[in-house]
Amino acid sequence: xxxxxxxxxxxxxxxxxxxxxxxxxxxxxxxxxxxxxxxxxxxxxxxxxxxxxxxxxxxxxxxxxxxxxxxxxxxxxxxxxxxxxxxxxxxxxxxxxxxxxxxxxxxxxxxxxxxxxxxxxxxxxxxxxxxxxxxxxxxxxxxxxxxxxxxxxxxxxxxxxxxxxxxxxxxxxxxxxxxxxxxxxxxxxxxxxxxxxxxxxxxxxxxxxxxxxxxxxxxxxxxxxxxxxxxxxxxxxxxxxxxxxxxxxxxxxxxxxxxxxxxxxxx
Numbered sequence: 001x002x003x004x005x006x007x008x009x010x011x012x013x014x015x016x017x018x019x020x021x022x023x024x025x026x027x028x029x030x031x032x033x034x035x036x037x038x039x040x041x042x043x044x045x046x047x048x049x050x051x052x053x054x055x056x057x058x059x060x061x062x063x064x065x066x067x068x069x070x071x072x073x074x075x076x077x078x079x080x081x082x083x084x085x086x087x088x089x090x091x092x093x094x095x096x097x098x099x100x101x102x103x104x105x106x107x108x109x110x111x112x113x114x115x116x117x118x119x120x121x122x123x124x125x126x127x128x129x130x131x132x133x134x135x136x137x138x139x140x141x142x143x144x145x146x147x148x149x150x151x152x153x154x155x156x157x158x159x160x161x162x163x164x165x166x167x168x169x170x171x172x173x174x175x176x177x178x179x180x181x182x183x184x185x186x187x188x189x190x191x192x193x194x195x196x197x198x199x200x201x202x203x204x205x206x207x208x209x210x211x212x213x214x215x216x217x218x219x220x221x222x223x224x225x226x227x228x229x230x231x232x233x234x235x236x237x238x239x240x241x242x243x244x245x246x247x248x249x250x251x252x253x254x255x256x257x258x259x260x261x262x263x264x265x266x267x
Contacts, residue, residue: 011065012052020049024062025192082230084120084131087113091130106226116223204237207248207264213240 011017016037023033030042039045046056054063083105090101098110107113114124122131184191232239251260 009053009066011054014052017049017052017054017063020045021062022192030056082234083226084117084122084230087117088122088131096129112223116226119223204235205245205249206241207244209244209248209263210265 020033020037023036024030028036030045034040034042034045037045039048049055049063050066053066055066056062057064086105087101090096090104091098098113102108102110102113105113107116117124117131120133122133124130125132228239228242231237231242248260248264251257
């Protein structure tokens with residue numbers, strides 16, 4: 001039986017928590033953050049974070065949810081109406097049959113159901129005879145390993161200035177990297193959002209698109225269509241808004257930024 005994580009143990013991601021995590025991610029010390037945010041000491045800030053179910057992770061240099069303590073695994077059940085939640089709920093019943101559940105929820109077969117649950121971050125637990133969503137050490141180690149691997153790759157590909165080529169001063173040798181550094185600086189906020197531990201996905205933008213509403217029939221794979229339905233239900237955003245945001249972001253990314261800005265009246 002999977003027991004839901006009590007509400008009093010869930011991490012509270014309010015504005016102050018996110019601000020503290022963001023500042024620490026930017027490389028500021030706890031002492032600096034505590035002073036800048038008006039705490040009397042680091043201990044006072046630490047107490048506030050503890051009350052919101054966060055603990056200090058020395059290795060990461062930041063606060064992380066208490067229930068992701070190294071070496072600890074927790075099963076986080078889905079108690080909502082999403083399809084993944086329905087799968088977990090049906091398997092929790094006695095004598096649950098994977099084929100019957102798959103058919104009841106609209107999957108082609110139990111293998112398609114298993115693939116879907118994997119994409120939602122669930123793994124099969126033989127002891128509980130159910131899918132569970134794992135958090136903690138396993139996920140953190142895999143992400144850390146991937147990050148270190150990417151870091152090593154970038155470092156190995158970075159050209160090393162040769163001291164025999166003109167013996168250029170360090171300032172001139174770094175000149176060719178300035179455009180890259182400027183680009184990183186312009187996107188600093190986006191990068192920090194990606195790096196802040198435990199943060200949720202960014203706020204979904206909403207657009208007022210001029211024109212007359214028309215019906216457009218689009219065929220897509222059933223698994224992708226199910227993601228749209230799940231996202232619509234879980235994030236409380238209409239399917240029309242999902243596709244509007246997706247198309248606008250797509251056009252902006254792939255060469256239609258000017259046209260989109262004209263459409264939205266930004267130019």
